[in-house]
Amino acid sequence: MAQVSMTVNGRVRKGQVDPRVLLVHFLREQLRLTGTHIGCDTTQCGACTVLVDGRSAKSCTLFAVQADGSTITTIEGLAAEGELHPLQQGFWEEHGLQCGFCTPGMIMAAVGLLHDNPKPSEREIREGIAGNFCRCTGYQHIVNAIQHAAGQR
């Protein structure tokens, strides 16, 4: 077992993990932050996307031990209690979700996208979230949601 320590949503969290435990399982099962989801086992779908040191990353592709010392933001920590991040607001306003399963990862990926490119074109948005799958929406309302958050709608 290995000792890990990381700052998750502003709190220092420590845990004992088997070195093979994925970051996403550490977040979900030890810290009970179940807003981060698992949609595949090959790092295609992006449902597990979180921010690691401010950049979006797929938490099924990291071992918890690799995130030792990192600062992690999950969907639960994206906005202060009782508030919504502009992307969360955009997804609500523009009907950017249906079943909601891909949504936390999609929002975290969009946070990374808008961090790098605050005023993306529609094509740049579509390319920018191509690492995140949604099976419900056909993506059009997700694109609208990101444009909403970017002040483009």
Added chain:
Amino acid sequence: MAASPVLPKLVGQRVKRREDPRLIRGGGTYVDDIALVGMQHLAFKRSDVAHGRIRSIDTSAAKAMDGVEAVFTGADIAQFLPPMPIGTPFPSPEHRAVAVDTVRFGGEPVAVVVAADRYVARDAADAIVVTYDTLPAVVDVEQAMTGKPTVIHEQFANNLAVPLVPSGTGAAPSGVDDSAVDAAFAKADVVISQRMVNHRLAPSAMEGRGVVAHYEPGKETMTIWSSTQNPHILRSFIAALTGLGQDQVRAIAPEVGGGFGAKINIYGEEYVAAAISKRLGTPVKWSEDRSEAFVATTHGRDIIAYVDLAARRDGTVLGLKMRLIADIGAYNMLLTAAIPTLTMMMANATYDIPAIRTTLTEVFTNKTPTDAYRGAGRPEATYFVERAMDMLARELKMDPAEVRRKNFIKPDKFPFATQMGAVYDSGDYEKALDLALKNAKWEQLKAERDAARAQGRLVGLGLSMYVEVCGLGPSAALPTGGWEHAQVTIERDGRISATTGASPHGQGNETTFAQMLADQFGVPLEHIRILHGDTGVVKQGIGTFGSRSQAVGGTAIHLAGAKVKTKMAKYAAAMLEAHEDDIVFENGTIGVKGSPASAKPFAAVAAYAYVPVPLPPGVEPGLSDEAFFEPVNNTYPFGCHISMLEIDRQTGEPTLLKLVAVDDAGVLINPLIVEGQIHGGLAQGIGQAMIEEVAYNEDGQLLTGSFMDYAIPRASDFPRFELDATVTPTPCNPFGAKGVGEAGTLGSTPSIVNAAVDALSEFGVKHVDMMLRPEKLWRIIQGGRS
């Protein structure tokens, strides 16, 4: 009293979803988020051969691992779990949740591990050693029909699950009269004949399946959480197979991360989890991973059609023959056998075809079983007929829109009894076609296409009509019962809670049903809560599939609400010393027509009903009532989809340039949600046409077993869809709503293949089977023929 704020009418408005605040914060609870004290984890050992007899299973290494509670082989499970039932009246071979002697598809379970955590459970499953006497596998459906090289179930000769079912003109239980169909073909100027493949797909909800089962021996009750579209059906089947009464089983569909038809079926893993929990007296969880989903969750489509279309030279269609062969995989699941019958049922499409013969044969192969996938039989019918209509237009050098227009069922012919035994409720197909042509700027698009071709580009246009059967359906048509249930309760504080058996998985019923009740009772949306997905809370129900939530479930909500409203009006009449017929509900108050000053707050009337002093004569205390809504008929939404596609002459890669959709789902409760449903359907329909395909090698090994190999569409694959609607209400329910969940998958797929054939027309191509793999198109461009 102070004037109440005026509440807007909400039905028909683009109301933001009430589900979203929890979901965008990560606050939804899906099955895998559930953790119970003492919960054990299941992992399945699955067959890695497509067909074989189990020679030996060695579980000793697995059992010896720390943290392993138990290991069960198929033979062990068979001691306490009967074979799995199906939900259709077709003959079916015995199907064990965990195989006992023989495995018939790659991925079929052969053993199951119970362990303290998911990592240990997986390690232990991997440590089980199974040896097989491998049998020949058959993956080609037409080869399977010869009974060579293998028969998968002994009692089904030539692998025929359903030997041959005829339907259409002149087909009756007493016999089949082909004379009308033969006469139609005899007088035809032109006959289009084509074999078409509507290939196999993986539904791929983003949340895999999952189950938590918790049997409590003291209470003798089972609680089962499952990612299912129909918790009440799950409850019935779990009770039956675990030897419990339905009163002892509580089934909960918590947040469900998509279903698309594949979560209708009741799966072996659900039965096994329940049975093991009951046997061990401990809660157990199983979470499907994506690789498992590709083999263990039912696939969709996989039907071949031999289509013959007879017409006059002026484009008038005289007759249609469609010989369908469905590859259903290795077993019958809940609705497997019924799905292709919907393809037969919709063979009439939007056209007044006077003579139709369809036949259906269903065949076992060594593949994952099929069952419902979004559209479920209707996209197949649409694809076959719309491809044939397009081939006819090309043969006659007619505009594809005009050949369709010529054959439409005219608006004054509804209700229209089809050759296939359906009665279409209402329709105006020409209106939808004309709006789509106008929105697409059809003539201008043709000019753009021709200009692009003049530059050497391979650009094509495709058009497709569709009509689908939704709002399933009268109980005569659905073995589960075709009704839906609702209960509406005005709580003591004046808030409204309503239960629905239409258990959603992304459809937004918490919003649309609340919109309806808000208007019905004149109260704010925020005062209403829609409860669903829990048989402990929702007394009865069928579920969400077949685009039925609004048309059937929504109507049940409305009818239950009407009963409660009538009773509440009696209380209000007593309070206001007025006649109940003069009571009006508006703006959060209940008052007497014409004298708004006298109105009482809604909550005050509710409170009175629960402390009814004095009790109005002939009225019981309380405000709660239920309704079962049994529809008189299905609904038949329709529309027109137009595509523009370009194929790269160098690489064969197709690109979708434009998609225009006009959909008529009847009256819309929430157009924002409807658009979302159509977008999602379009994405899956386009995915089938362009990039999605389940593929097996000749040994029955799945080649597309992960998202690395099975291409589900990404945001970058699509242009912006252009949507519009016509509104033709259905007479089948009070709102006139038809249903929209599956519509997008119907017209989009043939419109794209029609566009691809158009783009390739310079090579003399008449037909190309999906999906539009660049290599296939490249070979055509290089001089091959399809």
